[in-house]
Amino acid sequence: MxxxxxxxxxxxxxxxxxLWVDGRSxxxxxxxxxxxxxxxxxxxxxxxxxxxxxxxxxxxxxxxxxxxxxxxxxxxxxxxxxxxxxxxxxxxxxxxxxxxxxxxxxxxxxxxxxxxxxxxxxxxxxxxxxxxxxxxxxxxxxxxxxxxxxxxxxxxxTPHEVAYVLFTSGSTGDPKGVPITHANADAYIKGQLQLQEKESNTRYIQLCELVFDPSVHDMFVCWAIGGCLYVPHTVDPLFNADFVRHHEITHWNSVPSVAAFMQQMRKLAPGAFPSLRVSMFGGEPLTRSLAMAWMRAAPNSRLLHMYGPTEATIACTCFEVRTGFLEDARNSVMPLGRALPGVELMVVDAELEPVAFGERGELLVAGPQIADGYLVPDAAGSSRFVEKVYPGRRALRWYRTGDVAHTTADHGIVLHGRLDMQIKIRGNRVEMQEVERVIQACSNGTQCAVIPWPVDEAGRATGLVAFVANATIEPGRVLQACRQRLPPYAVPASFVIVDSLPLNVNGKVDRRALARQCVNDTNTDRTVDRSVMRTAEQLHE
The missing domain is CATH 3.40.50.980 (Rossmann fold)
Known part of the structure; x- marks a missing residue:
């Protein structure tokens, strides 16, 4: 249990x-x-x-x-x-x-x-x-x-009783409850205990709210090894840089956006966090430049890139970032890596048939961490859980992640974005995260977010806007790189340079806020505060 x-x-x-919270242990x-x-x-x-x-x-x-x-x-x-x-x-x-x-x-x-x-x-x-x-x-x-x-x-x-229910946004935007059983959670915690050594004086920091499943990792992996959970009174990245040093935190777990903001505020100086032993990032792509900056700031820490939907209990894959991997500038974003103990992965086509090795398809996940379904079943939710037998695989029941991925021999699974982030522009399919990776690769891995804009009356995207959190980039060079690596319809029509990207309550990039920003700028005919918008045509000139 x-x-x-x-x-x-x-x-x-x-x-x-x-537990350390509110100034007391x-x-x-x-x-x-x-x-x-x-x-x-x-x-x-x-x-x-x-x-x-x-x-x-x-x-x-x-x-x-x-x-x-x-x-x-x-x-x-x-x-x-x-x-x-x-x-x-x-x-x-x-x-x-x-x-x-x-x-x-x-x-x-x-x-x-x-x-x-x-x-x-x-x-x-x-x-x-x-x-x-x-x-x-x-x-x-x-x-x-x-x-x-x-x-x-x-x-x-009994292990098959539900331990907790977390609510995510479903396909309709309404809250969708995900019941996780004790057996699901037990499988995850025991898998993590195989990855991490039990050491004395272990101190975990908890940055996320209890409504997000990384909190389960922070609490119960920490307590399973007899450690102490440290809960700062704020999730402000600037405050928590000092918090890590003052309390000599040994284990960090957050979304990359938190570390990216710390990097922008110059809080990732070399050797800034000597006490850290394990650093985990998940929920978003981890860029090469951010990984390098974090490894310099936490020289004694392992760096783990984790991946997993709520329905698969916190995380189901892990990639340990090493210096040799980062030396190759082509590795602009960290891969998902390999399955955690007990987890099985498959990459399939639209008919749920396995794709050839190296080809892209939807990532399926199976194993003891997979939830039984949603709290309130519906047709769309039920279709995410499928029963299918694959040769050489033990699992009979799989969860469709909705993520596009392919398998490599050296680094396991590589992610290419969401199926639902595939849009059509003038009849051509575009994966927005692929555009983001091109921008990151040619701008030293700077943080960026691409959204479809403008959108016509029928809801069809007619172009892309790229928001870039780096005032030092050369837009002309980025535009040229996009034109060299992307088809014309996938090249952003506009670049917005901002101080930082807006984050939602769980620390991820708030794409809805960026879309509202575009709407407001169009309606008021003004530029975003402290940002510069340049069209692609102006950049070309």
Whole structure:
């Protein structure tokens, strides 16, 4: 069971630090005692027929972590809600979750004033904090109450029970719940323990919110090896550069955009992070220049590029970046690498038949980490999980990632972007990430994002706009390189040079914000603040 990774360490080293948050360190034994109290309280309020799920609406406080462990220990799946989400999305997740109970911390209690009116029915709501908040904080939700005290009884669950439910944006843009079982999570954690050595004084930093699955890696891989999880009060990359040095963090895990911003702000000086032993990046392509900068900043660290959709439990492939690979300037973006232990990979065509070695196709993933499906099945979601037998493969059930990839002999799987990022311009297929890689390759791996624009009344793209976060590039040289390596219809018509690319709540490039930027510029006939837009024709002149 997922939570036993923590409780086993608590039994072996109760006085060792397990969590640092809000300026204070908490020992394994202290968190265990608090989690058990929450577990017993939840067990006393659960009723026959209730969905075995509990919502967790909290900031990244100490209470949130022992609340999460208490939910799991009570035999329930935790469903995290982020206070950074808009009220409508929080309400949609609450309704879809079917959860019968919700734990809320005092800081989030006031937000219920906006959320509860949007619900037809709402779960039983309990204060996560042991101290009752003052009446001003609870004015929005008079039904809030602390969990009752109850006698603790250890519950033995089964690995096929759901451990947590995370919500991603589905094909329609609506939240889509992904239930991950204890067996799914157990397979991932044990695979990670094979990749990483157990060392003393291990310190993990957690940069993402609990609604994103890298948080599961940070928590339970850390606790499985008896380490301490460090939770900074902000995810500001500038603050966290100093945080890593001050607390001598040993394990880093983030999306590349976080490190790219640190690089732009000159926080990746050589030798900046000597304490780091393992650095993991995933969720976005990792460029050669960023990888080189990070390896210089963290000279004692292994650098791992991870890949995996939420439906495949955090990550399913790994590529360890080495100096020799980076010496070849043609390797502008890191590959996905090879499957993690127990995972199987296939590259197939539109009919789900294997493509020839080296040819592009859709990447399929199988193995014990694959979710059983979505919380609320629909035709589009169900089609992502397919049953098919392939010669020489053990798996009978596969997940369609929607990612375009091909297989290499030396570096495993290489990614070429999303199937849904394939657009047509004047009847020609264009992969936007392929255009991004060309720009990165000819501009020292600078961070960039390409979006379709303008778009006609029928929703058809008539061109591309490239946003480049590097004021020192030579646009003319980049344009010439694009013309040399891309067909004419795939050459961006415009380049926008910006200080930095906008990021969404999980730290990835916010392409919707870039599209809105284009719309606003068109409507107001003005340029973007601190950016310069040049058309391709002007650059050519």
């Amino acid at each position: 997922l939570h036993t990774f923590f409780f086993d360490s608590a039994a072996n080293q109760p006085h060792s630090p397990a 908490y020992a394994y034994g202290e968190i265990e005692a608090r989690a058990r109290r929450i577990s017993s309280g939840l067990a006393s309020v659960e009723r026959p027929g209730d969905a075995r799920r509990c919502l967790l609406f909290a900031y990244r406080s100490a209470a949130a972590y022992w609340g999460l462990l208490g939910i799991l220990d009570a035999g329930l799946a935790y469903v995290p809600l982020s206070p950074k989400m808009p009220a409508a999305r929080i309400a949609a997740i609450i309704e879809q979750s079917g959860a019968s109970s919700m734990l809320v911390d005092r800081r989030c209690a006031g937000m219920l004033e906006e959320v509860l009116p949007l619900l037809e029915e709402h779960p039983r709501i309990f204060l996560l904090d042991e101290e009752v908040a003052d009446s001003g904080q609870l004015s929005a939700a008079t039904r809030l109450q602390p969990l009752p005290r109850g006698s603790y009884k250890r519950r033995r669950g």
